[in-house]
Amino acid sequence: xxxxxxxxxxxxxxxxxxxxxxxxxxxxxxxxxxxxxxxxxxxxxxxxxxxxxxxxxxxxxxxxxxxxxxxxxxxxxxxxxxxxxxxxxxxxxxxxxxxxxxxxxxxxxxxxxxxxxxxxxxxxxxxxxxxxxxxxxxxxxxxxxxxxxxxxxxxxxxxxxxxxxxxxxxxxxxxxxxxxxxxxxxxxxxxxxxxxxxxxxxxxxxxxxxxxxxxxxxxxxxxxxxxxxxxxxxxxxxxxxxxxxxxxxxxxxxxxx
Numbered sequence: 001x002x003x004x005x006x007x008x009x010x011x012x013x014x015x016x017x018x019x020x021x022x023x024x025x026x027x028x029x030x031x032x033x034x035x036x037x038x039x040x041x042x043x044x045x046x047x048x049x050x051x052x053x054x055x056x057x058x059x060x061x062x063x064x065x066x067x068x069x070x071x072x073x074x075x076x077x078x079x080x081x082x083x084x085x086x087x088x089x090x091x092x093x094x095x096x097x098x099x100x101x102x103x104x105x106x107x108x109x110x111x112x113x114x115x116x117x118x119x120x121x122x123x124x125x126x127x128x129x130x131x132x133x134x135x136x137x138x139x140x141x142x143x144x145x146x147x148x149x150x151x152x153x154x155x156x157x158x159x160x161x162x163x164x165x166x167x168x169x170x171x172x173x174x175x176x177x178x179x180x181x182x183x184x185x186x187x188x189x190x191x192x193x194x195x196x197x198x199x200x201x202x203x204x205x206x207x208x209x210x211x212x213x214x215x216x217x218x219x220x221x222x223x224x225x226x227x228x229x230x231x232x233x234x235x236x237x238x239x240x241x242x243x244x245x246x247x248x249x250x251x252x253x254x255x256x257x
Contacts, residue, residue, distance in 0.1 A: 001070070003078040004053075007086045011077070015053070015099060019089055022147040025102070031149035033098040034089060040065045041159040042072075047100045049073040055084050055095030062096075069098065089151040102149065107165045110138025111205040112253050113183070117172055117221050118144040118212040119242050126156025127243040128210065133160040135250050136257075140164055143172025143221075145212070173220045176207065180224070183207045187217045187225035188249055190239040194230035202253045210246045 004012060017024040018032045025031050030050060033039050036058065042049060043065075052066075052073045059066050059078070070076045084093040114137050119125055125146045132140050142148055148161055148168075157164075169175040176185050186200065187209045209225065211217035216239075222228065231240060231248050240248070 001054075001076045001078045004083060005080055007083055009083075011051075012079075012083055012086065015051070015097065016087055018099065019087065019151055022150065025147065025149050029102045030099055031102055031154075032087075032151070033100060033154060034087070034096070034151060035094045035155070036062060036065070036096055038154060038159055038162075039069060039096050039098040041162050042098055042100060043068055045162040046103060047162060048103070049098050049100055050075070051099040052076040053079045053083075053087065053097040053099075055079055055081055057081070058095035066096070073098070090155075105139075105165050105167050107139075109165070109167070109179075112137045112202075112250075113139045113141060113207040114246060114250055114253075115141035115169075115172065115176070115207050115209045116143060116145060116246075117209050117217050118215075119210060120145050121213055121242070122146050122150045122152035123156045124213065124241070124243040125150075126153040126158075126161070128246040129153075129157045129164050129166065130160040131243070131247045132250060133164050135254050137250050137253065138165060140166045141169050141172065141175060141207070142166060143169045143175070173224055176209075176221065176224045179207055180226070184227065185209070185225045186227045186229045187211070187222050188245055189217060189222070189228050189230055190233075191228065191230055194228040197229045197231050197249065197252050200227065200229055200252070203256060206253060208249045208253060210242055210249065213242050
């Protein structure tokens, strides 16, 4: 492997932009994984590794895994601890980074789909995708909001972003409109007038929509839904955290299977 020792190296600067900028990720079609778990998880995913950066310490700790990654990537570099500290999005970098290509999903949606309508918080988005994989949800539709290749989303998902069928929707309303003939579209709302979630028939192909943390599901999506559903709450809180609401909704979606 070639060694990079300068923090001002153009390759390092360009990689740092991919970590910090969603626009750089969109324009380049690239994103960055950091940490041993995420980087090694990519070996069992559909994502291609373009460039690998690894410190000598990490390489000596995981020689077989690093060798496997090196065999999958176009370029590999040994970096110093100082460069790892420059690249990292965490307090304590492990010393491994993989630049990967963003790929568009071509897999079928399946019958159980969760849709995110402008969910903004990275930890929420990552947790929802992780829970979707754990519970056996078939697909996640991303309608605006947080970039799923944000480092905080990738960490919160514990690698599930690499394995889940995740579909980016340029226009969620348009996407749902195309699905209405084949799926029941359910929008979650904190309203007592909405259908109680435990009473709904989730044996039908279903898309359940989770709304933005502050504003909930948008008016346009609500108008597109067949059914408004609610999770009954006995306490005084007005609403649930987006990832909690999504978890309960997804559990109900798969409970009767």
